[in-house]
Amino acid sequence: MLKKFFRRHCVVAKILPNFEAVLFIDADIGVVNPKRRIEEYMDSNFDVVFYDRFYNWEITAGSYIVRNTSFAVKFLENFAKFETRLPESFHGTDNGGLHLYVAEVLYPSHPRIKKCEQVYQRSANYDDLFSFEACIRSILGPKTDFDRIRIMHKGTGWSRDNWLTNSLWNAERDFMIHGWKTNQYLRTPMDPGIIESSRGAWYNPLVGPIMLEKCSPSNSSWDYDPRLITPTSRIKKKLDDFEREIDKSQILSLARISKFL
Template identity: 50%
Template sequence: MFHSRRFVGYLIILICLLSAFIFFTDIPDDSENLYHIPYPIIIKSENPVNVSAEDIALVIVLSEGVGRDFYRISIDSVECYATTRGYKFILTTDRYWGCDYLKDMFLAEKLFPNDHLELELCRKAWKNSQNVADQFAYTSCIRQLFGSPSDFGKVRILRKGTGHVRDDWLTSGIWSPERDFMLHGWKMNQLKETPRRPLEAVAMDQDIWYNPFRGEFDLDKCSFGNTTWNHDPRLIGTRGEVEYALRKYEMRVGMKRIKYLGRLFDLIRNNCEDILDDSEHLFHISYHPIKGSDSPLNISSERIAIVIVLAEGVERKFYEIAIDSVECYSKAHGYQFILTNDRNWGCDHLNDKFFRRHCVISKILPKYEAVLHLDADIGVVNPKRKLEEFLDPNFDIIFHDRHFSPEIGMASYLIRNTGYSRTLIKEFSEYEKHLPDGSFHGTDNGAIHMFLAEKLFPKNPIDLELCRRAWRNSRNVADQFAYTTCIRAMFGATTDFGTIRILKKGTGYVRDDWLTSGIWSPERDFMLHGWKMNQLKATPREAFEAEPMKQTVWYSPFQGGFDLDRCTFG
């Protein structure tokens, strides 16, 4: 049932995306500044590939029955280009190569094999696709798995505006010698005469294109090193005007993506129970454990601190069992246990208590090699597990996904004492000033998403701005989830971003207690969240199952309280 709850959670995310689209009924008219941002240049490797030109092939595969004349100018330009550069040019058909069995969804299944539930939801959308809009909804579902990163192991997906080819119609055929390489959409039956009037770099009909060359190619004159081609000057523009048009259309695409994602829920299935019924096999798949480093950190336990920061006026007794369990656990493993309040740390300039606690963490972190920040209502249920299981020399800070929502959980994170992490958590503690006025912003839990996205994806200004608008317009919990879903679409299914790791659902060291009615497993669980003393209820005498219950109820997993004097090392 733990898995099925996750499945329903993804359906909720789809509904949230529909809410996000409501924020954007038209293209924002105050985003002019975004359209003037140049597209980033892809950074080349410091060790370029040493490949001779004759070992590079340019291949065009035609469908059976399609002749070269259908694409004469485009194919001639490619063949001439290949000749001038010394590349091999191959024009062939798609038959007789033993390739008739290939199907879609290939990359997602290859790159994200452990994301079974997300893949299944997208697969259902694909099966139910009936038109172009449905198809775009399905591909938007898949692209959510990819997110904003461009590199996936040895696979790279060049982002909009940075690739070697783009659609010709996006700029009315105008191209820039500074940035453009290849253009797509040159079908001979759609070729039109270039207008005599001045053209602007704006999107036009997709079934029209103008020939950028004066005349056609004489392939006999295409020789190695000859790159002087006869272009039509009317279709040559500047990089600035071309990229302005591309950025502006990127905003349109971003809005359409949110719209298509919003329709996914209906496309997959309206009846949640049916989805649960016919997906039973997925709920028995074990969560994929996070792979640790081959060179684990050598940190003595006394150099690791577990820190709980209470807001002013909040007493330990409000979370007695949770805090006692953490203190006893710390003593048993030799960790430093720190229970403090958010005053007297030089953080009083911050108005929001949630940001003050991160400020306190930033003050404590330099004294230790690693710090585990915990909300006061998180308790240790399984003292046999250790924090060292999650510490990794490749990551400075480790967050986790909340299981029932699209959020990154801020109830806890594990942070190492490095220059990067000290700066990061200090900057985040000051992010209070960026909370949108009048918005249901979710304080630090809402802010961490925009903060991380701005840090990790600074070259995605359009996506950031669309999500930022959703955050500004948020008025309730559903809106807040829509905003965080917008941001999480940028992260995709990837867990590691430089030295930041976000543990996926079911793989973290903490989860919400209510998801399984308090039932826990010594094989997998470590810490549970939601142990507030005023919500503690007597454990029912009758047998009960591991299924979600009310979020405001929990049962103590212990028989009796803690005697902290008996909590000793080992």
């Protein structure tokens, strides 16, 4: 079970030399707005682009963009090998390991990395794991651009969690949505509202049957459910309010690391 999480990054490293760039995405991420382009998030100054998960302070391991460069290939190969370094603790598989790996790549001699690693080695649950990640993020700081690596601020990447706005979206700001699992799909209510019903449930943004024979790059005339389209101002307020609460939680989570040292 564990190997598959790191093996997927090894696969990307192997196929990357055959392409100009590769967008890696989790299986439950889908395009909601085909008029956006992934090129909007690519920059020739950066070989690897991540984005922050919105509901906490994690770097998302489930989706990234890599350009065909020797740096990106080596970065992914070494990340895949990080499986052998996972501690005998609640380590969070590749998402947890990514944080220590990125910190070592960017700041190999930083004295606080070892302290963060102590937290990681003693992690017993999600609270401990998030404290370790808060420790790493305190090293990285608020900046987004690090030499050949970019970590986009939460809410500015190409995908976001569906439940944050209870499946409501807007074409002016949204491109891809994360969290579309078949077993968590629900029938859309008449007035879904923007407050999440759960962190797993989602509603289909499309109406009518999906005709695969019409799926092509030239066809962007998708039929959307109007009940799930909402003004960008409404989405922004919901996400801004949520981000403020996450910032407070990150500070409290970082304060917990003293119990491990």
